[in-house]
Amino acid sequence: MKYSTEPPRHSSGTDNAESGLSPQRSDLTDHASRELTETFAHALSSDDAKSLRYPTGCIDMRRESKMLEQVNVDRDRVRYGVRLSISLLVAALIAVGCGSNTTDERSVEDYSDAGAIEADEQPDPGLAPESSTADDEMTEEVGDDEEVAVDAPRPSLPVGPGAAGQDADDSPPAFFDDRIIAADLWGAELAILSAGMGFDGVIGLPDTDLETVRAAGGSYYLPECADNPIVSGATAAGVNAFYRGTANDSPDYDDGLPVVFTWPVLGSTVHPEDFLFTLSNGDQVVPNSAGLMPNWELNERNTVVVFGDFGNRGAPGEANAVYPAKLEIVDDGTPLRFLGPNGEQSGVGLTWEGEGATGYGTGPQLVGAKLNHAGDAPSGEGGVPLLEQMVLPNDEFALYGGGDFRxxxxxxxxxxxxxxTGLTPDAYEHHFRVHATAADGSTVLLSKVGVDYEVAGGTLRVLGLADLGQPLGDGIAYDDCYAEDVDNQIDIILEGDDAAARSVTHVEVPSSGDYLPLYNPGGPGPEPFPGVRYSSPSPYDLEPVVIALDDPLRVSNAP
Incomplete structure (x- = not known):
């Protein structure tokens, strides 16, 4: 992959013409969207990949169990058809991969004056709609819940009554279960690590064509490796299918917000009513939707993504800026529960408070880093066969044939x-550095892949990144169409001596100079629209590493 230090810019229609590619609609008709969503939701809730069929041929499980194979499309484009175009939503993936075959005759240039703000004019955050207010303020104390054994049997795949529909409340997808295998503990106590607003106004769009995405302040990009554009937006139908919602509500230009916990959550207990936000203007709001995507794997599940009205694009210190200031986990009648070192525990009564907690003030950051032995095989990977076919295997064994440490x-x-656009396994040198201690006590920076570094206790070598997407080759390219799982976990794979691994102290995200920043899904994309305020790049970050070589600091409740 080529990297540039130049700021991304939006291409003209001429550029697209020269590449031989024209913008295409990435949305579905209302009827097709409903039918596709129902069949996909049924396949997830039943864990039956063979049931995933789409009458026009956009989704068809063939004899070889290949996903989303389209007529007259080569293998590279098939894999692009299942890429995750927005990092929080598989539903958006389906919309992009199954876009209309009808080419949008209007070029990007045709939209360049359609209500755009001048590039040097910053939008007024006060113009954004105000968030709704909760009727009552709710506060609860953590109760003395009865603990259960960590290895107690859990329900497998809960399915709602009746035939699968397009509403996750009626027919929960398979990842709304309670299975947890080798999930990391990021703290000794149950706590909320972060709950800042990620991005504004691109969830619950009527469609994801260029004009709609631009008006919503999203990003839109048609790479040369693709037939359909990548967009930062998702329709309401997809959200309803894969996230639980509040009664009689549907996402409508909603904001996105990940809530990161120290312990993994039991998926069957996740509901939007568990979360009560107090905004910087004093309003209290409950999310419209909540779910585990994209942190659906059995060794993850400590992040709940919620959609709702959490603020606007104002930055801290600006007039009329609104963003979350406080989060409380409240009792909705089915309390949010977690798996900890001594069994299950209720999250009711947990609180979090932040200052300037918005993606339009500070970009994404690390909230934890943990070093474990790689072992002989990955534990807790996957958990939903249908989703596994899209981005797995993506572990160190598939990518590097193993490794000593994760x-x-x-x-x-x-x-x-x-x-x-996806982060690729070969991108370590562009974004990260591992810090270790030398024998003389000085700091050694592990900045290059494939180099043996002398540290206290021996040598260490960085192999690359993992827990992203599938390995290079066999139709997979590390380019703008690379499909990765876009969740809240990224692995750095190391090999070397055990004593040397114990000298690791920090992970650094420089985000400047020779190192490129990283963005949440509200980022600009490669070709941002002029006059749109996108979410901020990652700041400089130096995160301490927990050495978990003797005690893995993981929990499981399933074999």
Whole structure:
């Protein structure tokens, strides 16, 4: 992949013409969207990949169990068809991969004056709609809940009554279960690590064509490796299918916000009514939707993504800026529960308070880093076969044939190069550095891949990144169409001596100079629209590493 230090810019229609590619609609008709969503939701809730069929041929499980194979499309484009175009939503992936075959006759240039703000004019954050207010303020104390054994059997795949529909409340997808295998503990106590607003106004769009995405302040990009554009937006139908919602509500230009916990959550207990936000203007709001995507794997699940009205694009200190100031986990009648070192525990009564907690003030950051032995095989990977076919395997064994150590980073939000293009396994040198201690006590910076570094206790070598997407080759390219899982975990794979691994102290995200910043899904994309305020790039970050070589600091409740 080529990297540039130049700021991204939006291409003209002429550029697209020269590449031989024209912008295409990435949305579905109302009827097609409903039918596609129902079949996809049924496949997830039943864990039956063979049931995933779409009458026009956009989704068809063939004899070889390949996903989303389209007529007259080569293998590279098939894999692009299942890429995650927005980091929080598989539903958006489906919309992009199954876009209309009808080419949008209007070029990007045709939209350049459609209500755009001048490039040097900053939008007024006060013009954004105000968030709704909760009727009553709710506060609860953590109760003395009865603990259960960590290895107690859990329900497998809960499915709602009746046939699968397009509403996750009626027919929960398979990842709304309670299975947890080798999930990391990011603290000794149950706590909220982060809950700042990620991005504004691009969830619950009527469609994801260029004009709609631009009006919503999203990003839109048609790479040369693709037939359909990558967009930072998702329709309401997709959100309803894969996230639980409040009664009689549907996402409508909603904001996105990941809530990161120290312990993994039991998926069956996740509901939007568990979360009560107090905004910087004093309003109290409950999310419209909540779910585990994209942190659906069995060794993850400590991040709940919520959509709702959490503020606007104002930055801290600006007049009329609104963003979350406080979060409380409240009792909605089905309390949010977690798996800790001594069994299950209720999250009711947890609180979090932040200053300037908005992606339009500070970009995504690390909230944890943890070093474990890689072992002989990955534990807790996957958990939903249908989703596994899209981005797995993506572990160190598939990518590098193994490794000795896995340094897992936990992020407060999406961590991609532009907000909508995927982070590739070979991108370590562009974004990260591992710090270790030398024998003389000085700091050694592990900045290059494939180099043996002398540190206290022996040598260490960085192999690359993992827990992203599938390995290079066999139709997979590390380019703008690379499909990765875009969750809140990224792994750095190391090999070397055990004593040397114990000298690791920090992970650094420089985000400047020779190092490129990272963005959440509200980022600018490679070709931002003029006059749109996008979410901020990652700041400089230096995160301490927890050495978990003797005690892995993980929990499981399933074999």
């Amino acid at each position: 340094l897992r980073m936990l992020t407060s939000g999406g961590f991609t190069p532009t907000g909508i």
